[in-house]
Amino acid sequence: MKRRHLLTASAVLGGAALWPEARLLAQQTQDFIEGPPVADIPAKQLSAHTWMIFSPDGFPTAENRGMMSNVIFVVTSAGVVVIDSGASLQIGQMALRMIRKVTDKPVVAVFNSHYHGDHWLGNHAFVKAYGKQLPIYALQSTIDKLKGAEGNLWRSLMERWTNQSTLGTEVVLPNTAVKHGQVIQIGDVTFRMHHYSNAHTPSDLCVEVVQDKLTAVGDIAMGNRIANMDEGSYPGTFKYYQALMAATGEQLWVPGHGQGSKDLLKTYGEFMAGIWEPCLQAVKDGKSESEARNMVLKDGRVTSRAKTMQGFEGNIGKYTSLAYLEAEKEAF
Incomplete structure (x- = not known):
């Protein structure tokens, strides 16, 4: 159901609240309500294996339909690995279209850097395309945070901030926990996990693409956007930077918001x-x-x-x- 029908659907749901079958009807109607597609943003190659779908905006609006953070993907010999899936089903679907312009390989894994919704709500699109068995990696603290009301809260917030553009997005949580220092080999590419302290949040996972000397840093640093520090720590951020640089050496640091750079x-x-x-x-x-x-x-x-x-x-x-x-x- 397109957005021009949302008012009618809302009226139906409002009336349905009086019926014993209201919950069932609401669920059935929700299955058909879906926000509009997100405009294509061609991916740009950053390194030998890594590409990025860049978001020029740092905050969600009705105009950008929630496209406020970068989607990174790594093309390995075994398939595509996505690092942060975007803020909605529609953004994830757009990312899939862009991935398919680069390679016909399937998506074989997703990483979520932390629990803020613009980095994981796009999981729905990838599970819809590849099945619930698709590994979605995150720190255990991120998984625990999203198991409660937090997951649905982010879905609702994104709908409100985008004037319902993200409708149809389902909460699909990470299903596989990773730990600091863990190494995951996918095809010909090695991924190393980093987590040092409370920086942007207590649950910031940075994913190093070892062969490319590139690290996706999530929101611990941003290109040209002021970071949300509500749950973060200033000294924790500085400690994280020092430990990460010591562990990896020179890298192309790629943030969730803004362009990447070595400095x-x-x-x-x-x-x-x-x-x-x-x-x-x-x-x-x-x-x-x-x-x-x-x-x-x-x-x-x-x-x-x-x-x-x-x-x-x-x-x-x-x-x-x-x-x-x-x-x-x-x-x-």
């Missing part, structure tokens, strides 16, 4: 330090949170990114506040 952890780390260090100093000097915010907004590492960074104006105050609160704990 991504350095440049994004400098921006994050421009928020963290003034807040920590303000706490040590007995200054207020508002004074700390003024210090952050004058820091050259922050001002150099302010005009171009997506989400800066709407979020810098909140994430400065979070840094100040964490600095209070760190200082004492």
